[in-house]
Amino acid sequence: MSHPSAFWDRIATRYAKSPVADQASYRHKLAVTRQHFTPQSQVFEFGCGTGSTAIEHAPHVAHYLATDISSTMLAIARDRTAGQANLEFQQAAIEDIPGEARFDVILGMSILHLVKDLDATLAHVHRLLRPGGIFASSTMCMSDGYGWFRFVGPLGRALGLFPRVSMFKRSHLESRIEAAGFRIDYRFQPTSRKATFLVAVKTTGEPPG
Numbered sequence: 237m238s239h240p241s242a243f244w245d246r247i248a249t250r251y252a253k254s255p256v257a258d259q260a261s262y263r264h265k266l267a268v269t270r271q272h273f274t275p276q277s278q279v280f281e282f283g284c285g286t287g288s289t290a291i292e293h294a295p296h297v298a299h300y301l302a303t304d305i306s307s308t309m310l311a312i313a314r315d316r317t318a319g320q321a322n323l324e325f326q327q328a329a330i331e332d333i334p335g336e337a338r339f340d341v342i343l344g345m346s347i348l349h350l351v352k353d354l355d356a357t358l359a360h361v362h363r364l365l366r367p368g369g370i371f372a373s374s375t376m377c378m379s380d381g382y383g384w385f386r387f388v389g390p391l392g393r394a395l396g397l398f399p400r401v402s403m404f405k406r407s408h409l410e411s412r413i414e415a416a417g418f419r420i421d422y423r424f425q426p427t428s429r430k431a432t433f434l435v436a437v438k439t440t441g442e443p444p445g
């Protein structure tokens with residue numbers, strides 16, 4: 237089995253050229269997230285892709301660390317952002333980001349359905365956030381409206397057409413975020429078959445478990 241980054245490296249150029257499908261929803265998510273920024277904010281985004289969201293947000297915060305596992309996605313992102321001194325791109329999986337309570341806001345956009353171990357990812361986000369910090373995420377909850385993907389996904393993945401995608405419902409995602417030590421503060425569901433945008437606040441000091 238190839239490394240998950242191989243799929244994203246392969247499609248990066250095409251991904252960079254594809255326009256955001258629902259601009260109004262995207263702009264709304266940016267605006268809601270930005271309400272949680274201050275000029276002093278330390279922000280971390282994982283699975284940043286070609287950096288579109290990072291480029292939008294970085295001018296509003298002190299420092300913005302954007303990471304991805306795909307070197308090709310990051311090469312495109314770096315090309316697009318020459319001159320933004322407070323925006324740092326790094327090739328890393330979320331679990332490779334060290335430290336505790338270092339960030340005020342963490343973003344995971346179109347990524348939680350792609351990670352191998354959702355609970356481990358959420359525990360790591362929790363650890364990296366300062367108490368009261370914000371986790372903003374946008375996630376395809378595939379079992380709400382795309383149940384058929386359970387059957388075609390493995391074949392598509394074997395053919396290299398799809399990445400590994402976890403199947404879960406919105407209710408499951410919300411309960412896992414809450415179980416990881418967050419309170420969900422805001423929900424945005426443009427239509428039932430679109431990504432679920434959640435803003436969660438870190439409520440407990442210690443990661444559960």
Ligand SMILES: C[S@@+](CC[C@H](N)C(=O)[O-])C[C@H]1O[C@@H](n2cnc3c(N)ncnc32)[C@H](O)[C@@H]1O
Pocket residue numbers: 240241244245282283284285286288289303304305306309328329330344345346347350351352
């Ligand atoms: C669907 S794209 C989303 C990119 C960007 N966040 C956006 O909204 O346009 C998913 C990105 O996550 C990255 N990725 C996939 N699995 C990852 C993981 N385990 N850790 C970090 N990044 C990952 C991929 O390389 C890809 O760039």
